[in-house]
Amino acid sequence: MVTHQVDEVPRPGPLVALGLQHVLAMYAGAVAVPLILGNAMRLSTEDIAYLINADLLVSGAATILQCVGVWRFGARLPLMQGCTFAAVTPMVLIGTQGGGLPAIYGAVIVGGLVLVLFAPVFGRLVRFFPPLVTGTVILIIGLSLLPVAVDWAAGGTDAADHGAPKHLALALGVLLFVLVLQRFGRGFVGRVAVLVGLVVGTLVAIPLGYQGFSEVGTGPLFAVSTPFHFGLPVFELTAIVSIAVVMLVTMAETTGDVLAIGEIVRQPVDGRRVADTLRADGLSTALGGVFNTFPYTAFAQNVGLVRLTRVHSRYVVAAGGAILALLGLVPALGRVVAAIPAPVLGGAGVAMFGAVAASGVQTLSQVSFTGNGNLAVVAASLGVGLAPVFVPTLYEQFPTWFQIIAQSGISVGCLAAVGLNLLFNGPTTRNGGVHNGLHSADEPR
Template sequence: MTRLNNNSAAVSAVDQRLPWLQMLLVSFQHLLLMYGGAIAVPLIIGEAVGLSREEVAFLINADLLVAGAATLVQSLGIGPMGIRMPIMMGASFAAVGSMVAMAGTPGIGLNGIFGATIAAGFFGMLIAPFMSRIVHFFPPLVTGTVITSIGLSLFPAAINWAGGGSDATQFGDLKYLAISAMVLISILLINRFMRGFWVNVSVLVGMLLGYAISACLGMVDLSGLSQAPWLQVVTPLHFGMPQFSLAPILSMCLVVVIIFVESTGMFIALGKITEQEITPAKLRRGLLCDAGASFVAGIFNTFTHSSFAQNIGLVQMTGVRSRFVTACAGCMLITLSLLPKAAFLVASIPPAVLGGAGIAMFGMVAATGINILQEANIADRRNQLLVAVSIGMGLAPVVRPELFAQLPQWMDPITHSGIALATLSAVSLNLLFNILGGADRAQLVRQPASH
């Protein structure tokens, strides 16, 4: 149910344009939610390569620039690229394991990572038309299972934030829990007692309140703000020419395939939320944007990009489905890439503030998946088994990330992604039980009629 005012029944929720103030506030919510994830990958890789603080800051700005541009293309569409839905883009965690390994390999390093990213992006653009045809393998049974798994796999991040973050010296301290609870309660109360505009920006209001209280308690660290430059322009090939080596390229090509699998599940999830049919043509446009963003990312000193699952929860939470909201957020990301001081302020949000918002939004994603599962025949024992096994597979790397540590390293992009494991499991079991097993199912259905 959309909460936007719609003066024309012919205008879908995805194409609605909000008043400017509401547009800016809801866009800022999207930016706050994905910002931590957007800067995490360059932080990890920069540390693995051994870059200076200034060079890591440049990596972060480069990532914000590409993420903003890719978000604009994905939301508005340019030529054959862009799914034209409310999607936020950012550096993908699927490639982190492979890139850290490359960073420590002599002769590869950062330029080898950029070269592999460029080659993998080109490879992705070649296979996107073929990958887009798999949309037929995502009936409500599979879609609901994947969306539920997405929500559940995001929950550990929200709980980690609520406890103060992975770097907290006293994880679970009462002050962290209190701030997270206050943000969550604020969001719940606004959704219960307010309407329209306030509901649409409930997450932002809760986070701003949490930030203000955190600042009063001395939990906001602004050290280093004065040293950050006012303006910095990201230039391509800042670290030198990319290097192209076969092994890193093959590894990153596998990452792109996994990103495509993840993105397919997320696009279909968003299609259900926004009441948009995800056709093969629309899916192809979305996947081409994912691949194109990765291709450009390698040139502009950053890494493989994909759609961010956590922002799907915000779309469901607020009921604001307009793609122009995420396009506006993309413009904000580009602006932040040019203004390091502003980016620094956004990065200073304490994890506990994000925790309260994350619990509500990620739970909404899981709830959407459960709602979609009602369209499938869950009374069927085989379908119950499909849901059970797929959700279990999706949670395996979340509960114990080291579970698959003994498997070959090239499998890390698959085994470390709960979304990828859940998607592959659900599609495979649906193929086994309901497609290849269609003939014997029909026979079981006809059998009682013969008595």
């Protein structure tokens, strides 16, 4: 019996090397969510490091579950898992408006369980998320995150010299370095341009007087993320609703990625496989809420890496998951990442989040805007979704529960795009149902 390439297990040496390549390709995006949330909530370096290591540990476990599979959980395809950017804005709102991390984790646990229960149903709802909707939502995600990167580039919100020329010069230098690597770096170097930019930018920042590395050597070298480290979860209805809306975006992202990887490795992806993939996402998300991390989805840049390398083995990506889990057991590594100067993060962030927005444009490029109302759908959804980004005080006069939901441009933009698409195009659009291209909001290509 001939073994399909997806089920082949390479020798130990190539298995580890190829798995490490997947880790390097997604690492910068993998740690971005805890960094954004930790800085927005003004957590200590120690707490941010804890979030990063918890994220890496669960990302690794989620990847192994998705690739290897257990019962009806997992696609059994080469899919790398990481925290979704789609949840960043609502989680920041939940965390900074009195709920704190316990309220975030309560909503994440419920959101994950809802995803597990809705997985079979979503296979029949995919027609409501054609490229018109998914492209618009991804564009909103990228544009709504760009102000975060610009603030980092200026030195960070709390910096006494916010906007100082040296901050902006360092951020610009990192951005240009990343772009040069992406333009002229061949193969592997080009794919890890963001990670290399972070490393080089940090090394340049140290002699320039940037501090923050004094705590790197403190604390344990090895540790395990324990359940409910930041307190028992709090279940607030508004927070749960906000994260539940994000789960719809996550389901659309993951569905597109599993369809894409199925085409690349020549494995059929039917409704059952889509449901198994989403169940694994949901279980990983629920476990994330228990182990101090966030919602999970497939990372599209790793799908692209599978296409580029033509290495189709799911066990290679599972090996990458094992490496991620091991990194999550080394808090010292998390403290190093948490100490990266804000302007360095800002330069890399502009590249990352701009690429997210660009991937939304790429998805929309496959949509027809002639003789239909699709342009109105995109325009109105962008307006509604980005309104609270442009005017952060827009909903200050509304109740807190409304602010948590409406202040998230991603959630509101998603609902608007789905509703307007139904209004103009009906449940089945001329533009194609499920989008089979690579379209994740969680990582630049």
